[in-house]
Amino acid sequence: MSTIELVGISKSFGKTTVVKNLDLSIADGEFIVLVGPSGCGKTTTLRMIAGLERPTEGDIRIDGNSVVSLPPQKRDLAMVFQNYALYSHYSVAKNLAYPLKARGVSKAEITEKVQATAEMLGLGEVLKRRPGQLSGGQRQRVALGRAIIREPLAFLMDEPLSNLDAALRVDMRKEIIQLADRLSSTVVYVTHDQVEAMTMADRVVVMFDGLIQQLGTPAEVFERPANRFVAGFIGTPRMNFLDVTVGQGKELSVEGSSVGIGGSLPMSVGDPVVLGIRPEAVTVDPDGPLEVSVTLTENLGSETLAYGLIGTQEFLLLAPTRAAPQAGQTVRVACDSADMHVFEPGALGERLTVDA
Amino acid sequence: MKFRLKTDYESTDRRLGLLLVTPVVLLIVVILLVPLFDAISTSFTNLRVPGGEYETVGLEQYGTILGDPDFQSSLGRTVVWVLANGVLQLVLALIAATALNSSFRGLNMVRAWIILPWVVPVAVIAILWRWMLDATSGGINWALDSLGLISEPIVFLGDPDKAFPTLIAMNSWRFFPFLTVLLLAAMQTVPRSQFEAASMDGASAWRQFRTITFAHLRPILGILGLVGTLWAANIFDLIWLTTKGGPSGRTETMPLFIYETAFATFNFSLAAAASGIFLIVLMLIAIPLGMNARAELARGPVDGIIRAARGKGN
Amino acid sequence: MNDYHNPVASLVKVVVILLILAVLLLPFLWILVNSFRPTMDIVGGPEIIPSSVTLANYTGLLDSTPYWLWVRNSSIVALITIVFTVPISVLASYGLNRCRFPGRNQLGIAVLAVYAFPTALLVIPMFSLFNRFGLLDTYVGLALVNTLLAVPFAVWMLQAFMRSVPSEIEEASAMDGHGRLRTLFRIVVPQVLPGIFSVAVFAMVVAWTEYLFSSVLMVSDSNRVLAVGMADLIGQYRVDWGRLMAGAVMTAAPVVLLFSITARWFLRGVSAGALD
Numbered sequence: 001m002s003t004i005e006l007v008g009i010s011k012s013f014g015k016t017t018v019v020k021n022l023d024l025s026i027a028d029g030e031f032i033v034l035v036g037p038s039g040c041g042k043t044t045t046l047r048m049i050a051g052l053e054r055p056t057e058g059d060i061r062i063d064g065n066s067v068v069s070l071p072p073q074k075r076d077l078a079m080v081f082q083n084y085a086l087y088s089h090y091s092v093a094k095n096l097a098y099p100l101k102a103r104g105v106s107k108a109e110i111t112e113k114v115q116a117t118a119e120m121l122g123l124g125e126v127l128k129r130r131p132g133q134l135s136g137g138q139r140q141r142v143a144l145g146r147a148i149i150r151e152p153l154a155f156l157m158d159e160p161l162s163n164l165d166a167a168l169r170v171d172m173r174k175e176i177i178q179l180a181d182r183l184s185s186t187v188v189y190v191t192h193d194q195v196e197a198m199t200m201a202d203r204v205v206v207m208f209d210g211l212i213q214q215l216g217t218p219a220e221v222f223e224r225p226a227n228r229f230v231a232g233f234i235g236t237p238r239m240n241f242l243d244v245t246v247g248q249g250k251e252l253s254v255e256g257s258s259v260g261i262g263g264s265l266p267m268s269v270g271d272p273v274v275l276g277i278r279p280e281a282v283t284v285d286p287d288g289p290l291e292v293s294v295t296l297t298e299n300l301g302s303e304t305l306a307y308g309l310i311g312t313q314e315f316l317l318l319a320p321t322r323a324a325p326q327a328g329q330t331v332r333v334a335c336d337s338a339d340m341h342v343f344e345p346g347a348l349g350e351r352l353t354v355d356a
Numbered sequence: 357m358k359f360r361l362k363t364d365y366e367s368t369d370r371r372l373g374l375l376l377v378t379p380v381v382l383l384i385v386v387i388l389l390v391p392l393f394d395a396i397s398t399s400f401t402n403l404r405v406p407g408g409e410y411e412t413v414g415l416e417q418y419g420t421i422l423g424d425p426d427f428q429s430s431l432g433r434t435v436v437w438v439l440a441n442g443v444l445q446l447v448l449a450l451i452a453a454t455a456l457n458s459s460f461r462g463l464n465m466v467r468a469w470i471i472l473p474w475v476v477p478v479a480v481i482a483i484l485w486r487w488m489l490d491a492t493s494g495g496i497n498w499a500l501d502s503l504g505l506i507s508e509p510i511v512f513l514g515d516p517d518k519a520f521p522t523l524i525a526m527n528s529w530r531f532f533p534f535l536t537v538l539l540l541a542a543m544q545t546v547p548r549s550q551f552e553a554a555s556m557d558g559a560s561a562w563r564q565f566r567t568i569t570f571a572h573l574r575p576i577l578g579i580l581g582l583v584g585t586l587w588a589a590n591i592f593d594l595i596w597l598t599t600k601g602g603p604s605g606r607t608e609t610m611p612l613f614i615y616e617t618a619f620a621t622f623n624f625s626l627a628a629a630a631s632g633i634f635l636i637v638l639m640l641i642a643i644p645l646g647m648n649a650r651a652e653l654a655r656g657p658v659d660g661i662i663r664a665a666r667g668k669g670n
Numbered sequence: 671m672n673d674y675h676n677p678v679a680s681l682v683k684v685v686v687i688l689l690i691l692a693v694l695l696l697p698f699l700w701i702l703v704n705s706f707r708p709t710m711d712i713v714g715g716p717e718i719i720p721s722s723v724t725l726a727n728y729t730g731l732l733d734s735t736p737y738w739l740w741v742r743n744s745s746i747v748a749l750i751t752i753v754f755t756v757p758i759s760v761l762a763s764y765g766l767n768r769c770r771f772p773g774r775n776q777l778g779i780a781v782l783a784v785y786a787f788p789t790a791l792l793v794i795p796m797f798s799l800f801n802r803f804g805l806l807d808t809y810v811g812l813a814l815v816n817t818l819l820a821v822p823f824a825v826w827m828l829q830a831f832m833r834s835v836p837s838e839i840e841e842a843s844a845m846d847g848h849g850r851l852r853t854l855f856r857i858v859v860p861q862v863l864p865g866i867f868s869v870a871v872f873a874m875v876v877a878w879t880e881y882l883f884s885s886v887l888m889v890s891d892s893n894r895v896l897a898v899g900m901a902d903l904i905g906q907y908r909v910d911w912g913r914l915m916a917g918a919v920m921t922a923a924p925v926v927l928l929f930s931i932t933a934r935w936f937l938r939g940v941s942a943g944a945l946d
Contacts, residue, residue, distance in 0.1 A: 052841050071368070072844045085842035089860040102847030146846065372850055373769025377777060380762035380821060387796075387818040388784060394795035406798050455686040466687070468933035470694050475929045476922040477879045479901040483918040484701050486904075487712075487911060495700060498716045533694060537937065561679070583823070586785040593881035597901055611790040618794055631791030638786050646779065 001186045002063045002153040003028050004049060009058035010210075011044055018044050020210040022058070026154075031180050031187045035197035036207035036233070042190045043158055045207075049188060050156050051075050062153055073102070078147035079156040083163065084139050086131040092118070092142050093127040099150045117149045120179075137168050144179065154186040161196065173200060194234050198222065206230045213348070228349040231276050231341055237305065240315050242275045243345070250354075252342070255311030259289045262337030263354035274349055276341035279305070279318040284325060288334030292317065294325045399628035406624060417629035426605065427630055430613040431637065434589060437524065437609050438641070441588040442581065444528040449535035454565070456536070457543045467540065470533040482597035485526050489513055516606045519599055523607055527594055531587075535580060542576045543569060582645040589638055610634045698922070705919045709912035727916035735903070740896040741924055743809075743888075747895055748877035750813035755820045755873035756866060762821070763828035764854055768840075784822045793886050800887060807889045815883045820876045824869040831865035832858070867935035874932075878925045896921055 004026040011019040019041040026032050034042040047053040049060060051072030060068045067075050078099075087095050096114045105113075118124050121141040131139055140160060147155055160176070161169045177200055180187050191197055197204050198218045206213045206221060206229075214226035225231035231239050246267050247253040251260050252275055259275070267273065282290075292315050294308040304324035306317050317325075317333060325331040343349035399417055403410035421427050456466065473481065488495045489512035497509040512522045546568060554564045592611040595601065601608035601616065608616070614634070618627035704712055705727055707720045731737065765771075766778050796815070797806070805811030835858055843853040859866070878897065885898045900921040904914065929936075 050841075050845060052844070072841070073847050073849060077845065079842070079845045081838050081842060083836070083838060085836065085838040087839065087842075087857055087860075089863075098843075098848075099846035102852075146842075150846075368850070369769045370771045373765045373771035373774065376761040376765030376769065377771075379758045380781065380825070381777070383758060383814070383818055383821060384780070384784060387814055388787060388792070391792045391795035391799055392787060394799065395791050398795070406794065451686065452690050455683045455690070458683065464934070464937070466691065467937055468930075470690065471929075471933075472698060472926070473694060475875050475879070475925055477897040477900065477925065478881055479897060479904065480918045480922045482901070482904060483914045484697050487701070487704075487915065488697060493713045493715050493911065495697070495716045529693070579826075583782065583785060583826075590785070590789050592790055593901075597881070597904060611788060614788065614790040615793070618790075624794055627794070628791065631788050634788050635786070635791070638788070642783070642786050 001029050001184055003061075004154055004186065004188065005059075005061040005064075006045070006049070007059045007061065009045065009048060009055045009060065011041075011048060011053060012056045017056075018210055019048070019055075022210075022212060024205065024212065024215070026186060026188060029184045029186055031177070031185075031189065031200060031202045032205060033189045033191060033197040033201035033203075034205045034207055035191055035194055036213075037192060040207040041210040042192075042205075042207050046079075046156050046158055046188060046190045050077055050079050076150075076153045077156055078150055078152040078154075079158065080143045080147050080160045082159040084131075084143040084160075086139060086142055086146075088131050091128050091130055092123060092134070095131070095142055096145050096149055099146055103150075113149055117145045120148070121145050136164050137172065140164060140172060141175075144176070148179070148183065151183075154188065155180070157187065157189045159191050160189075162191070162193070169196075176200065195236065198234065204234075206233060208233075208348075224351070225276075225341065226351055228274060228276070228343040228351075229347060231343065231351075235278060237279045237316055237318060239276045239278045239341070241343075242277070242310065242313050242315070244273060244275045245269075246271045246273060254290060255313065257289050257291065259340075260337060261340050261342065261354055265342060265352055265354060267352075272345050273352065274343040274345055276343060277335050277339065279316045281339035282317050282319075282333040282335045284317075284319060284323055284331050285334035286332050288332040290315075290333050290335070291330060292325075292333055293330040294327055297324065297327050395628045396632060398625050399632045401625045403625040404622050410625065413625075417625050418633065421626055421629045421633065426608075427613065429605075430608050430610055431634070433520070433608065434610040434634070435637070437520075437591075438585055438589050440521075440524045441527055441531075442585055444524065445532040445535055445584065445588075446577070446580070448528060448532040449539050452532065452536040453539035453543055454569075456540050467537055471537060472533075473530040474534045478593040478597055481526070481530060481594060486513065486598055489522065513599055514603060516603045519603060519607045523595055523598065526598070527588070527591060530594070531584075535584065538576060538580060539573060542573050546572045578645070582642060585641060585645060586638065589641075701915050701918055705912070705915035707912065709910050712911040712915070713909070724912075727912040728920070731903075731913055731916050731920065735899065736891075736894075737896075737899075737920060739892065740894055740899040743893055744878055744896040744924070746809050747812050747816065747884075748874050750809055751816040751820065751877040752870045752873045754813055754817040755824055756869055758817065759821050759824035759828055759869055760859065760862075760866060763825045763832050764858060766825070767829060767832040768837075781822045781825055784818065789819075789882055793882060796883070797886055806887060807893055809893070812880075812884060812887050812895075813877070815887065816873070816877045816880055819880065820869075820873040824872055827869060827872070828862065828865045831862040835861045864935060864938045867932065868938060871929070871932045871936040874928060875925065878928075896924070 004024075006022055006024040009019060009022040009024075010017060018039075022041075022045060024045075034045060036042050044053060048055050051067070051070060051074075055068060058068070059066050062075065062077075087098065090098065093114050096117055097110050100110045100113060114127070115124075118127055121144060123138065123141055123145060126134060126138060131142065134142065140163075143160065157176075161172055164172060173196060179185075189196075189200065198221075201218055203216060204218055204221050205215050208229050214221055214230045216224075216226075221230060221234050225234060228241065232241065242254055244252045244254045244259075246265055246269055247258050248269060250262060250264050251258045252273070253259075254275065261275075265273070282288075290310055292306075292308040292310055294306045296307040298305040298307075299321060302321060303318055304321045306319065306325050306327075308315050308317070308325075319325070337354075342352045342354060344352060400412055400414060401410040402413050402417065452470075456463065487493070489497075491497060491509040491511045491514070494509075496512070497506070500506045501509070511518065513519050550568050551564055554568060559567070589609075590611055591609070592615065595607055595609060595612055596615070599607045601612045610630070614627045614630050617630060618624050700716070703720060704716065706723045706725070707717075708722060708724050708726060711717075711720070711722060762781070766774060766781075800806040800808075800811050805814070839857060839861070840850075840853050843857050844850075848856070881897050881901060884895045885901070888894055888898065900917050903917050
């Protein structure tokens with residue numbers, strides 16, 4: 001398994017620049033996830049690693065060797081496509097054998113490897129069938145098998161789970177991680193689903209508008225988002241953002257109330273900033289600094305989502321159903337200052353450090 | 357935002373592409389362009405028979421042929437032939453495709469067998485229709501007579517006035533099923549939801565046809581118009597085998613005229629000149645049709661549903 | 671289309687369909703039936719049910735014409751035509767659709783433009799050209815011309831198929847280590863097989879029905895093809911309707927037979943070609 005390095009990569013299609021000056025170092029055996037909304041450049045980046053797109057600028061190195069001028073056939077990487085891209089006219093066995101045929105592997109060895117891979121993925125029974133006769137999950141596994149059988153330098157996966165239904169997705173997530181562990185593989189995984197990113201990644205690369213917004217472990221991205229975009233993208237339900245102003249000392253002025261943030265900001269009183277609080281981070285507290293007038297509640301079972309307003313700004317809170325407020329009520333909520341995030345104004349507003 | 361991300365192969369792509377089209381290019385150059393060039397150069401001579409003597413005479417043959425009244429009427433006739441066939445075949449094909457545009461058991465059988473007239477060699481068609489249209493023993497006259505519609509038999513192919521329209525009908529009969537199958541296929545790709553939405557919006561069946569179906573068909577109609585025109589213009593065998601251009605040359609279209617000039621009156625260079633002019637005329641027809649087809653292809657059928665929806669309250 | 675049928679519309683549709691079928695197919699049936707009547711009877715006028723039946727028309731033709739020879743020649747030419755047409759159009763169609771090279775768009779139009787050229791014009795120079803290169807009066811020579819007539823439409827038909835093969839599948843093949851040509855033959859071609867079948871059927875029909883070049887380029891009696899042989903009969907048997915009808919049936923029979931077997935493929939291909 002190998003290291004992959006992207007150095008100063010950018011890609012433009014005509015006048016549109018889809019990936020802008022990206023640097024990324026992927027360690028041997030790392031499971032790294034590129035995550036972001038549609039159009040952020042994550043798939044393009046993956047395809048450039050694969051060799052299916054040529055970067056407009058920059059270098060791609062595998063194990064230190066530049067591969068940027070090599071066609072995909074020569075890079076020894078395996079890719080799992082979103083729609084699996086199985087060869088519908090071949091049986092499962094032949095699909096699995098196909099990558100080995102290019103390498104001049106002996107027939108006996110091919111049969112052996114196909115058998116082994118099929119068993120590893122639970123495909124032993126369907127070897128003679130064609131993709132059209134398989135279920136979505138089985139097709140997914142054939143696609144995986146085709147990638148594994150070659151023992152490539154790294155695995156590239158382009159939203160492989162997005163065509164599966166929810167329940168299947170959860171199962172396959174586990175299977176992929178187990179597989180990656182077992183093979184100690186380097187995996188570059190692309191998804192728009194931040195839950196997948198958080199549960200599967202060693203490190204997460206949050207992308208937007210062709211740039212890396214943050215690179216870090218799932219915990220880092222969640223607990224210390226680098227900017228407002230990352231904070232809003234990672235975590236469900238989405239973080240609340242309140243337009244507030246800097247108050248005296250270690251406080252912010254939020255719709256007339258003062259909220260202590262446990263430290264001071266390198267800004268002047270009255271400067272606008274954005275306060276970010278996750279819905280699950282607030283508790284209903286009659287002594288709390290924030291007043292929420294609840295307009296709508298959604299009972300999710302053990303928890304309830306309450307939609308409300310602080311002043312004129314929308315605010316969402318998540319509480320155990322037993323302690324949840326009702327629609328029409330006005331409650332006070334409190335939040336630990338460690339769970340408060342302050343950002344500069346703007347969609348990509350940088351996180352501001354609070355000096356304790 | 358999804359880009360059409362294509363595989364980036366650049367120069368290998370280019371080399372491969374050129375390699376792959378080499379056979380077809382060779383085919384066209386050797387089988388088409390070389391003889392074509394030969395013919396065009398012959399048209400600048402006064403060659404009468406291949407292998408005979410000749411001298412280069414510039415545009416003299418062109419002048420001669422343009423002044424030839426037989427050539428003129430043949431050319432005019434050919435234009436009529438092309439237009440009449442085009443319109444008739446398209447109309448018939450649209451009607452047929454519309455009628456067939458519902459799934460019923462046996463649809464595939466019907467679709468396959470209606471093409472029969474196109475599948476059989478022209479000799480068969482010639483025999484079939486010469487017999488059907490025969491004044492004394494033919495089926496058409498017999499049927500018309502039995503129905504009491506005529507008192508004496510109609511002469512079709514032997515009548516100088518009727519022969520040409522008869523041939524147009526015959527040729528259209530031969531080709532329209534093929535067009536039908538193509539149109540039907542295009543029709544069946546229209547997503548049902550477009551019709552359903554239009555119905556909800558109050559659009560009548562006719563309006564739905566006009567705006568949705570027709571919009572979907574435009575691109576293919578463009579291409580068919582182009583190819584169909586070219587095919588029709590070059591029809592030789594059907595006319596040759598039924599009337600040989602008669603009676604009194606009233607069914608002689610350009611292909612026959614060229615053939616006769618070359619093989620009957622033994623004037624190859626004159627025939628070549630006639631061909632040259634014919635070619636130019638065809639190009640003049642084909643190029644605007646081709647442009648039209650491309651424009652339609654770019655437009656796409658989404659307009660259909662919008663127009664259908666706007667049709668309510670009308 | 672929806673549950674609220676317009677019964678009048680349905681009736682009209684049925685009537686139109688029956689009308690079409692009648693107009694297109696009845697003539698053939700009629701000829702088939704009448705081919706078994708003696709010429710004397712036919713001259714008298716058509717009958718729904720023949721009063722007397724005979725095989726004389728057929729036996730007469732089989733005795734006086736080299737029918738089976740003609741069938742054999744047509745078969746050979748058709749086969750060679752198919753063998754030429756399929757690879758040329760598959761390669762060209764893939765190249766035009768999946769590769770980028772200078773002149774690609776122009777070539778696409780040029781291929782269809784082949785149909786613009788007056789065939790009557792080409793007959794003469796082709797005769798001398800083929801003569802010079804020993805292709806005159808050969809199966810291969812005629813097949814080449816048929817190929818030229820079949821390829822443009824074939825390429826058009828295959829376009830839709832080529833475009834329907836998702837590019838991901840080719841990318842997967844590349845990731846799996848296979849070069850483009852390998853991918854073309856192992857992956858793309860199997861995916862467009864229905865299209866290839868219909869190209870083959872199209873080529874077959876073109877070869878079996880072609881008249882002009884077949885009559886000019888096949889000079890000797892021993893190489894004559896069915897379409898030409900039977901056509902010559904029309905001049906010979908001007909009013910021997912019986913013989914002519916039997917001739918028509920015998921000329922149509924081979925193609926119709928072949929077509930009935932392969933029609934399914936052809937339709938699939940033609941339909942897809944219309945969907946681009």
